[in-house]
Amino acid sequence: SQTIHQWPATLVQPVGSPLSLECTVEGTSNPNLYWYRQAAGRGLQLLFYSVGIGQISSEVPQNLSASRPQDRQFILSSKKLLLSDSGFYLCAWGPRLGETQYFGPGTRLLVL
Amino acid sequence: QKEVEQDPGPLSVPEGAIVSLNCTYSNSAFQYFMWYRQYSRKGPELLMYTYSSGNKEDGRFTAQVDKSSKYISLFIRDSQPSDSATYLCAMSVNTGGFKTIFGAGTRLFVKA
Numbered sequence: 001s002q003t004i005h006q007w008p009a010t011l012v013q014p015v016g017s018p019l020s021l022e023c024t025v026e027g028t029s030n031p032n033l034y035w036y037r038q039a040a041g042r043g044l045q046l047l048f049y050s051v052g053i054g055q056i057s058s059e060v061p062q063n064l065s066a067s068r069p070q071d072r073q074f075i076l077s078s079k080k081l082l083l084s085d086s087g088f089y090l091c092a093w094g095p096r097l098g099e100t101q102y103f104g105p106g107t108r109l110l111v112l
Numbered sequence: 113q114k115e116v117e118q119d120p121g122p123l124s125v126p127e128g129a130i131v132s133l134n135c136t137y138s139n140s141a142f143q144y145f146m147w148y149r150q151y152s153r154k155g156p157e158l159l160m161y162t163y164s165s166g167n168k169e170d171g172r173f174t175a176q177v178d179k180s181s182k183y184i185s186l187f188i189r190d191s192q193p194s195d196s197a198t199y200l201c202a203m204s205v206n207t208g209g210f211k212t213i214f215g216a217g218t219r220l221f222v223k224a
Contacts, residue, residue, distance in 0.1 A: 006155075043116075043200070043214040044156075090155055098206025099144050103155035 002027035006091050006104040013111050019064075019078040021107050023091030026072065031093040033074040034101060035066055038088040050074060051097060086111045115139050118201055118215030127224050131188040135201035135215050138182065142203040142213075145177050147186045150198045150217065159199075160186065191222045 003026045013019060025031050032051055036044040046059045048066035056066050063082055067075045074091055088108050092101040118135045125131055133147075144163045148156035160175035162168045168175045176185040184203070188195055198219050204212035 043216040046212065049210075088153075096206070098204045098210040098212055100146060100158060100161050101202075101212070102158060103148075106153075106155045108153070 002031075002093070002102065004091060004093055004102060004104040006089075006107050008107060009105065010108045011110070013081050013109065015083055015111055016080045019076070019081050019085070019109070021076040021089055021091075021109075023074040023076075023104055024072055025093045028072070028093065028095070030071060031095065032097045033068065034092040034094070035074065035076050036090040036092065036103075038090060038106075044090065048076070049097070081111045083111050085109065113138055116201065116203060116213045116215045119218055120216055122219040122221055124221040124223060125191055127191060127193060127222055129191050129222070131186075131191050131195070131220060131222075133186040133188075133199050133201075133218050133220070135184050135203075136182055137184070137203055137213075139203075139205070139211075139213075140179070140182065141205045141207075143206070144204045145175070145184050146202040146204075147173075147175055147184075148200040148202060148214075149195075150200060152197075156200055191220075193222050193224045196220055196222050 005024050034049045035047040038044050050056050050068045064078050090106045091104040094101040116137045147160040149159050150156040165177050165179045172189045174187040198217040200217045201215040
């Protein structure tokens with residue numbers, strides 16, 4: 001069966017510091033991968049998705065970037081965090097783009 | 113008008129009640145319809161997935177899609193305190209591009 005991992009689970013970072021969140025998937029090959037941000041009381045906002053190694057599509061222009069260095073690894077980064085980057089970051093994978101997505105446990109980021 | 117509308121609740125019901133959760137949408141191109149359950153501080157968990165109008169049943173859960181009215185529902189029979197969570201609807205299309213939209217979620221409380 002497939003498993004998706006995210007780390008860290010919780011992160012507190014000062015404004016202006018860099019960020020690196022990692023997501024890995026086990027038990028499947030060539031998954032479609034997604035990064036979402038969930039603000040309190042709001043729906044999930046799609047940030048990036050990837051259909052293959054090195055292929056990144058950005059949905060929302062912002063202070064973040066994503067990379068996919070390996071088939072089952074997806075990384076969310078920032079060079080300088082803003083207060084507005086605080087939120088719950090979720091990685092997901094899916095077998096077919098735009099269909100079912102399976103989420104990881106999430107990373108709670110607080111920027112102070 | 114938002115593409116997906118979902119009543120945020122909270123919805124409070126006694127144990128054993130039938131729960132009805134609903135979403136409306138405006139984009140008739142959506143092809144896939146999903147319901148996720150999200151416990152506090154956890155990632156969303158896929159509950160139901162369908163791509164056609166009509167009903168789909170899985171245990172105590174029934175997903176209903178009415179494409180003509182642009183309306184989807186999730187019914188929970190014999191609700192349990194463990195069903196207390198936030199329920200997110202989602203819909204997507206992957207022809208002529210890819211788009212997935214999530215509702216903001218309905219908070220459900222099932223009282224023992």
